[in-house]
Amino acid sequence: MRVLITGGKGGTGKTFIASNLAYAASLRGLSILLVDADISNPSTWITLGAPRPKPVSTVYSFRPLIDKSRCNLCGKCVEVCPAHALVLIPGRDLLLIDTLCEGCSLCMYVCPLKAVREGSNVAGWVLRTQLKSLPIIIGELRPGERREDTVITELLKQCENLEVSIKAKLTFIDAPAGSGALMRKLIRFSHTYLCVVEPTPLSLNDFMRLTKVIELNKTIVILNKIGTSPTMESKFRSILKELKVRWVEIPFLKDIASSYANSIPLPDSPIWPRLSSKFLEILEMILGRN
Amino acid sequence: MEVVVASGKGGTGKTFIASNLLYYLSVIMSRKCVGVDADVEAPDLALALGGYSRVEYEVKSYAARRPVINMSKCIRCGLCIKVCRSAAISLVDNVPRVDIEECEGCGVCAAACPVGAIDMVSYSIGKIVAGTVKYGVRVISGELDVSMSNSGRLVYELKSTAKKLYSNYSELFIVDAAAGIGCPVISSIVGADLLIIVMEPTPQSIQGALRLKHVAETLHVKYVTLVNKYDLNPKVLNSLRRDLNIIGEIPFDNVVFESYANMTPLLRYRSDSEVSRRLMNIFNVLYEEFMG
Numbered sequence: 001m002r003v004l005i006t007g008g009k010g011g012t013g014k015t016f017i018a019s020n021l022a023y024a025a026s027l028r029g030l031s032i033l034l035v036d037a038d039i040s041n042p043s044t045w046i047t048l049g050a051p052r053p054k055p056v057s058t059v060y061s062f063r064p065l066i067d068k069s070r071c072n073l074c075g076k077c078v079e080v081c082p083a084h085a086l087v088l089i090p091g092r093d094l095l096l097i098d099t100l101c102e103g104c105s106l107c108m109y110v111c112p113l114k115a116v117r118e119g120s121n122v123a124g125w126v127l128r129t130q131l132k133s134l135p136i137i138i139g140e141l142r143p144g145e146r147r148e149d150t151v152i153t154e155l156l157k158q159c160e161n162l163e164v165s166i167k168a169k170l171t172f173i174d175a176p177a178g179s180g181a182l183m184r185k186l187i188r189f190s191h192t193y194l195c196v197v198e199p200t201p202l203s204l205n206d207f208m209r210l211t212k213v214i215e216l217n218k219t220i221v222i223l224n225k226i227g228t229s230p231t232m233e234s235k236f237r238s239i240l241k242e243l244k245v246r247w248v249e250i251p252f253l254k255d256i257a258s259s260y261a262n263s264i265p266l267p268d269s270p271i272w273p274r275l276s277s278k279f280l281e282i283l284e285m286i287l288g289r290n
Numbered sequence: 291m292e293v294v295v296a297s298g299k300g301g302t303g304k305t306f307i308a309s310n311l312l313y314y315l316s317v318i319m320s321r322k323c324v325g326v327d328a329d330v331e332a333p334d335l336a337l338a339l340g341g342y343s344r345v346e347y348e349v350k351s352y353a354a355r356r357p358v359i360n361m362s363k364c365i366r367c368g369l370c371i372k373v374c375r376s377a378a379i380s381l382v383d384n385v386p387r388v389d390i391e392e393c394e395g396c397g398v399c400a401a402a403c404p405v406g407a408i409d410m411v412s413y414s415i416g417k418i419v420a421g422t423v424k425y426g427v428r429v430i431s432g433e434l435d436v437s438m439s440n441s442g443r444l445v446y447e448l449k450s451t452a453k454k455l456y457s458n459y460s461e462l463f464i465v466d467a468a469a470g471i472g473c474p475v476i477s478s479i480v481g482a483d484l485l486i487i488v489m490e491p492t493p494q495s496i497q498g499a500l501r502l503k504h505v506a507e508t509l510h511v512k513y514v515t516l517v518n519k520y521d522l523n524p525k526v527l528n529s530l531r532r533d534l535n536i537i538g539e540i541p542f543d544n545v546v547f548e549s550y551a552n553m554t555p556l557l558r559y560r561s562d563s564e565v566s567r568r569l570m571n572i573f574n575v576l577y578e579e580f581m582g
Binding site for chain 2: 012
């Protein structure tokens with residue numbers, strides 16, 4: 001079963017929950033896989049203090065290769081490029097601005113002289129590391145690259161392979177912030193959703209957006225940073241009751257922030273006894289659905 | 291003048307900085323400015339400033355296109371399926387079918403179709419809303435429909451709409467970007483005059499800031515870094531001050547949560563707090579150096 005850790009807004013504690021829950025579950029002898037799909041800034045392995053990940057595969061996206069001997073600078077490709085990544089210097093040159101290119105290859109198909117050929121650029125990587133019995137696979141976007149979808153697609157392919165080879169009982173997937181197309185891909189791929197939220201109106205707003213696309217009967221809300229705003233906390237509770245969504249509350253402790261900042265996994269830190277029952281409760285809720 | 295607030299990692303305080311900077315500029319400095327919420331997958335800037343008290347503009351965005359296949363012309367050759375890099379077209383009962391949600395709207399299928407059976411039509415992916423929030427601050431927000439692609443395209447349209455609507459009113463735009471370094475963030479940074487990177491002193495956030503810096507350098511955009519909650523782990527900053535061009539450090543204080551819960555910028559909610567004092571100093575420096 002695949003569990004997606006999401007939440008909408010950034011910084012509510014998705015990576016904190018995903019990393020520590022996966023690690024805690026692996027310590028109980030279950031076969032667990034942790035997948036880091038926050039490809040802009042993958043940091044599950046940092047949070048757990050795992051060894052630096054090593055590349056498993058490289059992902060490429062399309063880039064135009066312009067055959068200057070064929071190109072007559074007609075400008076047709078410049079006209080159609082949806083990303084405005086091609087620049088024509090009339091009568092002199094045709095330039096590609098790599099960071100703007102979305103890798104769609106439309107330029108190649110509209111060129112009347114077949115002067116644009118199939119080239120490629122690195123879009124990102126899939127990497128792997130391991131913490132004790134917990135394998136972690138990670139998608140990483142190359143800074144400056146826009147084709148996030150290609151990296152996610154490769155990551156999910158590697159995830160499926162690894163799930164089979166380690167006979168994974170549970171796969172935890174750490175999602176990026178947001179609610180767009182990447183999130184939809186991850187939602188379709190997963191079976192259960194953990195929505196990590198914090199007691200602020202902003203987080204509530206983003207959570208309500210997510211409820212439009214996730215099935216609430218397959219959702220568990222993690223109400224994180226309890227104790228920072230009693231009014232927002234009771235507002236969340238009454239909304240969750242109304243939506244008939246189950247939830248678990250995690251207190252805000254400065255010690256948590258410090259274990260997070262020092263890359264100490266929660267189950268190995270001195271505050272674990274104060275929090276272990278919360279994490280086991282979440283794990284039981286997830287397993288109870290099987 | 292276009293100033294973008296971003297961070298490689300989410301939740302480091304982008305909207306906190308952007309909303310307080312807008313309050314500082316409009317109310318404290320009486321300087322006209324416009325807030326642009328480019329976090330189109332989680333748009334919260336107006337909320338952090340108390341919500342829109344008056345909406346002056348609300349228009350659906352047709353910033354993207356989607357293919358429509360004319361079945362009477364289609365010869366079932368399958369070329370569109372082969373050329374699509376998003377795997378958004380598949381054969382269902384020998385008929386090509388477009389998965390609108392997977393489609394990026396590039397138009398390669400239409401260009402490749404040998405019989406011209408595919409038309410690209412404008413497609414609504416979200417909306418753009420503009421108006422006045424409390425304290426008279428002008429804010430314009432992009433809101434991507436949930437689970438939609440093309441967030442980068444919506445950001446471009448948002449920024450050009452902001453200029454169309456407000457360039458007579460002000461030349462100073464404060465853009466609140468999304469988390470990460472992906473497509474919508476690149477679209478937010480392209481063409482900006484200054485990038486403010488908001489970072490926390492955690493290894494997760496430092497990695498994010500360094501990755502964002504890389505993007506800024508690729509796009510030739512000047513950047514400075516503000517460290518939020520710096521006192522959680524101040525030691526790590528020594529080696530980064532020069533590398534990230536750190537110009538300000540803000541301590542952790544629970545009062546920031548309280549100001550959020552009250553949807554009030556901290557500079558107004560608790561102007562006497564240490565965090566407010568630090569923010570004022572940082573904004574004064576930014577104003578003198580870049581916006582004066």
